[in-house]
Amino acid sequence: MPLLNRVMNAPAAWQGELPVTNRYTFGLAGEKFFRAIKDEGRILGTHCSHCDHIYVPAAIFCERCLARLDEWVDVGTSGIVDTFTFLYVDLDGSRRETPEIIAFIRLGDGGLVHRLGDIDPNDVEIGMMVEAVFKPAGERIGSILDIEYFKPQ
Numbered sequence: 001m002p003l004l005n006r007v008m009n010a011p012a013a014w015q016g017e018l019p020v021t022n023r024y025t026f027g028l029a030g031e032k033f034f035r036a037i038k039d040e041g042r043i044l045g046t047h048c049s050h051c052d053h054i055y056v057p058a059a060i061f062c063e064r065c066l067a068r069l070d071e072w073v074d075v076g077t078s079g080i081v082d083t084f085t086f087l088y089v090d091l092d093g094s095r096r097e098t099p100e101i102i103a104f105i106r107l108g109d110g111g112l113v114h115r116l117g118d119i120d121p122n123d124v125e126i127g128m129m130v131e132a133v134f135k136p137a138g139e140r141i142g143s144i145l146d147i148e149y150f151k152p153q
C-alpha cells in the first residue's frame with residue numbers, strides 16, 4: 001500500500017495505557033527556594049554581587065554575567081504589586097461571580113505571579129504593598145501554592 005494511503009487510513013487515536021515514569025526536580029536553587037517556603041515560611045532570593053541584583057525566585061546563575069550565585073538572601077514575605085489582572089472565567093470555562101485577582105508581586109529585583117486575597121477588586125492598585133499568607137506549616141508540600149495568596153499590608 002502506498003505511504004499516503006497508509007497515513008490516510010491510520011487510526012486517529014489508540015486506546016490503552018502507556019506507562020511513563022519520570023521525576024521532575026526543582027534544580028539546585030529551586031530546591032532551596034521551595035524548602036524555605038515549606039519549612040520556614042520564608043521567601044529566598046540569590047544575590048549577584050557583581051551585578052548587585054537579587055533574583056526572586058532564586059537562581060543558581062546570574063543571567064546577566066553568568067556568575068554562580070551562592071549568596072542567599074531572605075527577601076521577606078512582603079512585596080509590591082507591579083501589575084495585576086482580573087480573571088472572570090474558571091478553568092472549566094464557567095463564569096466567576098467575583099474575579100480571581102492575579103498579580104505580579106515584586107520581591108527583590110524579581111518577583112512572583114500569585115493571587116491577591118482579602119481585598120475588594122476595586123481597591124487593588126499598582127504599587128500597593130502586599131504580604132504572603134502561608135498555609136499552616138503542617139499543610140505545606142514545597143509548592144508555590146504553600147503561599148495561599150498575598151493580602152494588603
Ligand SMILES: [Zn+2]
Nearest residue numbers: 048051062065
Ligand atoms: Zn551578575
